[in-house]
Amino acid sequence: MSGITEAYIAYAIMLGLVIWFSRDVLTSISFLEMELESLSDEQPMSTEDE
Amino acid sequence: MNFRDSGYALTYLGLAGIVFVTILGLEYAPGLKPCTGGGCWGAPEAYRILYLHVPFAWCSFLSFSVLFYGSLMWYLKRSEDAWVYFQSGSDLGVIFGLGVITSGPIWASAEWGRPWDWGDMRLNSFALLTAVALFLVYSRQSQPDTQQNRDTLSAVGLFGFALVPITAGATTWWETTHPEVLIVESSETLGMSPDIRSFLLISFGLMCILFTGLLLLSNKRYRLAAKVSGRKNELDQEAVS
Numbered sequence: 001m002s003g004i005t006e007a008y009i010a011y012a013i014m015l016g017l018v019i020w021f022s023r024d025v026l027t028s029i030s031f032l033e034m035e036l037e038s039l040s041d042e043q044p045m046s047t048e049d050e
Numbered sequence: 051m052n053f054r055d056s057g058y059a060l061t062y063l064g065l066a067g068i069v070f071v072t073i074l075g076l077e078y079a080p081g082l083k084p085c086t087g088g089g090c091w092g093a094p095e096a097y098r099i100l101y102l103h104v105p106f107a108w109c110s111f112l113s114f115s116v117l118f119y120g121s122l123m124w125y126l127k128r129s130e131d132a133w134v135y136f137q138s139g140s141d142l143g144v145i146f147g148l149g150v151i152t153s154g155p156i157w158a159s160a161e162w163g164r165p166w167d168w169g170d171m172r173l174n175s176f177a178l179l180t181a182v183a184l185f186l187v188y189s190r191q192s193q194p195d196t197q198q199n200r201d202t203l204s205a206v207g208l209f210g211f212a213l214v215p216i217t218a219g220a221t222t223w224w225e226t227t228h229p230e231v232l233i234v235e236s237s238e239t240l241g242m243s244p245d246i247r248s249f250l251l252i253s254f255g256l257m258c259i260l261f262t263g264l265l266l267l268s269n270k271r272y273r274l275a276a277k278v279s280g281r282k283n284e285l286d287q288e289a290v291s
Contacts, residue, residue, distance in 0.1 A: 003096025003160035004076075010099040010153035011072050014106060018068060018260060021145045022061055025267045032274035039281045 057266030064260025068102070071253045075101035080245040093160035103153045104250055105257035107176075110146035112261055113139055114179065114214050117186070121207035124200060130276050133200060136207060138268035140186040142261070147180030172220035175213050182210035 075098050091097070117139030123132030154173070155165035167173055186203055193199045 003093025006096045006156045006160040007098040010156040014102050014149040017149050028271045
């Protein structure tokens with residue numbers, strides 16, 4: 001057996017890891033940016049309003 | 051655009067580079083002769099894993115260095131920025147470490163006929179290093195974010211870094227089944243052709259671009275998370291007062 005199948009499997013795992021992590025970081029950043037924007041606009045809820 | 055904002059460009063460039071390395075590594079990279087004067091390879095094509103496995107391993111050491119920097123700076127300054135580096139270093143250590151400890155045994159199964167050698171210092175110390183990073187990531191996520199917990203995790207990060215020189219030097223200091231440090235010490239007599247070495251260095255260069263991009267983006271994520279958390283606390287305090 002030459003081992004080419006194993007090479008394809010190993011490359012798929014390593015590529016998958018970095019692509020998954022990149023996607024996770026980018027998704028988190030856009031979510032946090034939106035959250036920060038909405039929090040910046042938000043006024044504190046006073047105790048009388050509650 | 052400042053350096054911190056270049057994370058997006060570097061990440062996309064690095065990802066494109068790694069896809070390029072994958073195509074070249076699997077299809078066009080220089081091959082090994084099945085048999086040489088020193089003996090025959092069990093699976094000569096499986097060595098192609100090395101083109102990504104070795105840069106992954108080197109980048110994992112860079113990640114653990116970032117983790118060490120974050121841990122040390124946390125102790126010295128107790129600054130939020132140090133904690134950002136700690137978090138990014140542990141995340142990247144897990145990603146690159148997992149890549150190494152999955153691709154390595156795949157190559158070993160093909161070449162040696164067994165995925166792991168429990169008597170090999172480098173394999174075991176590297177697995178322990180990745181386990182330390184995994185422990186730090188899970189502990190961060192499962193424990194309350196207090197100064198005491200940050201102190202404890204930073205201590206683990208500092209001591210875990212001691213495994214880096216042990217792992218890096220293992221093949222030189224002890225007899226191991228893991229291949230020796232051919233890239234740095236390589237000459238034509240050691241069996242690594244200059245073509246293979248050049249390709250490995252190109253792959254490492256591209257991996258470094260990706261690593262830098264991911265580090266910048268990860269730092270941005272944790273800085274934003276700290277801002278969101280700070281803003282929520284402010285709103286809570288204003289509402290109470």
